[in-house]
Amino acid sequence: MQGDEARLLLGFPPNSRPSPSQIKAxxxxxxxxxxxxxxxxxxxxxxxxxxxxxxxxxxLKLSPVF
Incomplete structure (x- = not known):
């Protein structure tokens, strides 16, 4: 799983760049x-x-945020 896949799993559109607070929520x-x-x-x-x-x-894929 790459960072983009992790963001998709969280419900964000492909190639999006959500803020750390959006990712955590x-x-x-x-x-x-x-x-x-x-x-x-x-x-x-x-x-x-x-x-x-x-x-x-x-x-793991979005570790700088966590």
Whole structure:
């Protein structure tokens, strides 16, 4: 995942350059949106995969912001 992919995952348009505060706000929103504890048992695995993408990969690719 590259920086552009991380920004897309957070809901920003391609080639956008959101501010650090916009990135942090979008990150927090997505983490809560995909938190596995908020999903029924049969959807937990899918939510967990997406949650890991958002909570681990995004900060690594956008590390100067975090």
């Amino acid at each position: 979008a990150y927090r929103k997505k983490v809560w949106e995909w938190h596995p504890d908020l999903f029924p048992v049969h959807e937990k695995h899918s939510a967990e995969s997406k949650f890991k993408l958002v909570s681990i990969d995004v900060p």
